[in-house]
Amino acid sequence: MNVLGFGDNTIDRFVDRGIDYPGGNCVNVAVYAHRLGLDAAYLGVFGDDDLGSRLRAAVAAQGVTADHSVVRHGATSVSTLRVRDGDRVFLGYDPGGEAVHAPLHLTPDLLAYAASFNLVHSSVYSGTEAELPLLATAGPLLSFDFSDEEEFRTPAYLDRVCPHVDLALLSCSHLDEATTRALLAEAVERGAGMALATRGLHGAIAYDGRTTAAAPARAADPGSVSDTMGCGDAFLAGFAVSLLRDGWSRRVPPAPAALRDALRQGAEAAYHQCFVEAAFGCGWPTATRAGHAAGPAAQSVPGSTAVARDDHANA
Numbered sequence: 431m432n433v434l435g436f437g438d439n440t441i442d443r444f445v446d447r448g449i450d451y452p453g454g455n456c457v458n459v460a461v462y463a464h465r466l467g468l469d470a471a472y473l474g475v476f477g478d479d480d481l482g483s484r485l486r487a488a489v490a491a492q493g494v495t496a497d498h499s500v501v502r503h504g505a506t507s508v509s510t511l512r513v514r515d516g517d518r519v520f521l522g523y524d525p526g527g528e529a530v531h532a533p534l535h536l537t538p539d540l541l542a543y544a545a546s547f548n549l550v551h552s553s554v555y556s557g558t559e560a561e562l563p564l565l566a567t568a569g570p571l572l573s574f575d576f577s578d579e580e581e582f583r584t585p586a587y588l589d590r591v592c593p594h595v596d597l598a599l600l601s602c603s604h605l606d607e608a609t610t611r612a613l614l615a616e617a618v619e620r621g622a623g624m625a626l627a628t629r630g631l632h633g634a635i636a637y638d639g640r641t642t643a644a645a646p647a648r649a650a651d652p653g654s655v656s657d658t659m660g661c662g663d664a665f666l667a668g669f670a671v672s673l674l675r676d677g678w679s680r681r682v683p684p685a686p687a688a689l690r691d692a693l694r695q696g697a698e699a700a701y702h703q704c705f706v707e708a709a710f711g712c713g714w715p716t717a718t719r720a721g722h723a724a725g726p727a728a729q730s731v732p733g734s735t736a737v738a739r740d741d742h743a744n745a
Contacts (some may be wrong), residue, residue, distance in 0.1 A: 431674050432469040433667075434547040434570070435460030437533075437556020439474050439489075439506075441481050442659060442708050443716055445521065446512040450481070450716050451659075451708035452488035453509070455553040455575050458660050458709045461492045462667035462699065463549075465710075468674070471495040473544065474556070477506035477530040480717075488712040498543050504530040516655040516704075533557030536564055545569050548674055551666070554582045562594035571680065573597040573670055575663075576617075578604060583613070585620075593621030596680065599666050603630035610635060611642070623683070628665050628700075634693050636669075641686045645693035648701040660709035661700045668692075668699030 435456035442453040457472055464470035472494050476482040478501050485506060489496050504527020511518050525531045533556065536544065544550050545568035552558040553575040565572055574591060576582050578601035592598060598617045602610040610627045614637040617625040624638040633646040672695035676688040684692065707713060 431548045431671075432471070432546075433460060433463035433670070433674075434544055434550045435470070435472045435474075435494075435552075436544060436550050436561075436565075437474055437552040437558050439472070439476065439485055441485060441506055441508045443508050443510050444512060444518075444657075444708065444713075445510060445716075447713075448716050449708075449713040450484075450508075451711070451713040452485045453660065453709035454555075455663055456551060456556060457485075457489060457494075458663035459551045459573075459575075459667050460494045461489070461710050462660075462664050462703075463671055464493050466667060466671045466699070468671055471547070472499060473534065473540070474499050475530055475532070475534050476501045477504050477527055478502065479505050481506040481508070482530070484714060488710075491712065492710060498540060500534060502527070502529040502532075504528065506530060511659070513657045516652050516657060518657045518659045533561075536561050541565070541568055549573060549670060551575070551670075553577070554579070559590055562591060566594040571596045571674075571678070573599065573666065575599045575601075575666065577601055588617060588620045592617055595621075596623040597670065598622040598625045599662070600625060600627045601662055602627040603632070605629070607632070607635075611637070614642075623680070626666070626669060626696075628662050628696075634665065634669075634696060636689050636693060638683060638689070640683075641689060643686060643689040643693055645690065645697055648697045650701055650704040655704045656707050658704065660706070661703045663709070664703040665696040665700040667696075669696035671695070 437456040439454035439457045442451045460470040460472045507526035508524045510521040547570050549571045551573045554577050572595045574595040614625040618639045626636045628634050631647050635644045669692045672692035
């Protein structure tokens, strides 16, 4: 079994730590799937600047293949954050160079490569919407992260994406349970094979048009949490990997027991991610304009200590 992250990458710059970390939804899901024991790869666009080179090296160091990705001239995107009470708080976003930010379109060769994976994961931040119909007909299962922003939950956007995805992830920690269940039902009614809502400490809910399954979060001691970066991505990886191991395919939808077990595996993965710096560690000191390190020394997180979560995940 194998998983491909197709789409965004970024640098997560923690200003309170003075450290830059590799990340991005599609990168994270690939890394987490690999840490859960699956072969994994990443397909996307890297910048040719120093940050892009560091990001490529960090992905490769995690055992995730990125040899079909492309490098374009321009700056790598940077998300600026800080940690407050254990939670990661976004402060701003620089999309980077125009050519780097532009999505990667699937050539026949790249489409054939993507089709060789059991699951391809993408997101609203990847610009891959136009590629989804091609991927859906090529054969792999598709998962797609809709994040928590209302612009990605309009009927028009859901109708554009849902008919092509097998698993829609929706971050719903800001919604009550009734609203969450209605959103899951809408995603499935508009074509998604299955929809998953992560609700932070309120747990998670999955719905496939026949079965609704729910599971509680696994709470972490706030005093021991590193930060919440990547927890939602980790939950998705744990959930999807569990389903794949249980035989999930378009012809074989998950049984109710498999859905419940996958929710538990997702919560477990998110819990462990709470103790990992940023998405998967591997940080380095943020460089000032003069090229000198800013802030405290970088802390490297050993590869054996991670799997994921973000502020919309269950931990």
